Amino acid sequence: MAILTKPGTASVTSSVTRDRIAQLMTRLTGDEKHTAAATSTLDVLHVLYGRILDLSPQRLDDPHRDRFYLSKGHGPMAYYATLAAHGYFPTDWLDGFGAFDSPLGQHPDHLLIPGVEISSGSLGHGLPLGVGAAHALAARGSPARVIVLAGDAEMDEGSAIEAVEYAGAVGLEGLTLVVIDNDSSSYGVHGRIERRLAANGWDARRVDGRDHDELADALARRVHGVPTAVVAQVERKYGAAA
Template sequence: MTHLTTAPTAGTPAGSAPHGDRIGFAELPDLMSLMTGDEKHGPAATSTLDALWVLYDRVLRVSPGTVTAPDRDRFLLSKGHGPMAYYAVLAAKGFFPTEWLPGFGSYDSPLGHHPDRMLVPGAEIGSGSLGHGLPLAVGTALGLRAQGRPGPAVWVLIGDAELDEGSNHEALAYAAAAGLDRLHTLVIDNASATHGWRGGIASRFEAAGWSAATVDGRDHEALYAAFSTPHPGRPHAVIARVEPKGA
């Protein structure tokens, strides 16, 4: 049974559960285990877990109390299939109650197999269609620039297989040409792409004028260092390598 009438307490700080209990990274597998049923896309979910945690725990300037604040950081989950890790991190940080998790994918649950921004507190976009997230992130960064808001950072998480989609290559070429230095792309590389690039994924971004770094996607300190690397005048890409799909 889900509890759709329960809502996060306004102003709950990032890092707190709705009821005030601290939930850390070690508890995330337990939260993910609450989400059962078919079509879980388990490898797709677990491949993102460490990177999502470091972003929400140490980088993103957004909390349950600031999900509508104009100057919040924006995080866009393009890799929207297999969102269990995303839901677990949002619940751990107090964006919605952990009691929602067991209802994952059920008829009356807000937690669908693809996130819905109208139902999931903290979700910026509805996602799951490959190749849509990076173009949307480019548009978000452009919109913030047009509004005269230089502070908010825009982050988008994509899977390596999404780079098989041409829309992403158009977006990354434009982003560098436009100097969108508040735009950040996190690529989860679990060797699931059909195509590839000599020199690795980072070389594709660098060829287009991006700043780029490749790190161990399970190493939290390496992830944080890459996330916080200065990149004046250029967008920044972090390629997080994890175990191959199905491993």
């Protein structure tokens, strides 16, 4: 398989630091029952928006922009902080998180928040949507990528599995799936996610979800004729194993 994008050759760079995003997250003081879901995505989001995704607040309508789909939408605090840090909306919006009149709800709303490509929160929806978008971009001859961020337990959803099988069968090379693995799946077996993806025609690798250079190398990878996947291992959601 020919590698179309070599590791470490992302097309964008940003001066926004991880600490800046983490500081902005502290302004989101509403219902925080999904704090672990949000913090587990922080480093991946930082790398995606700082070093990988070819998009900006000025190009929201550019048909050739990359698309980012947060399928793991039930913990959007890090996502909101990342978007604010990169100028998609004013940082003052963060202070109203979860309020009745705030655009920043417990789940991201595509119609209310600049930079949000899909309304999400119900697990299992993001990857099928990403498959459709990658198909459409390929039909147009666009070089744009679609990157979907999901959780490990979400990969047990039937809709996600069907999307995995289909994307591999038709070779959607413009599609990248990022799976945050914090051992939250009831059926979690180390290595099962990437083995299932590879068995269905994906180029999949597991990386340290807190190592920015390792993440950037894996996320920049694009392989001819197949979709790619990055399984980002982070700390266990419920603490150390007994």
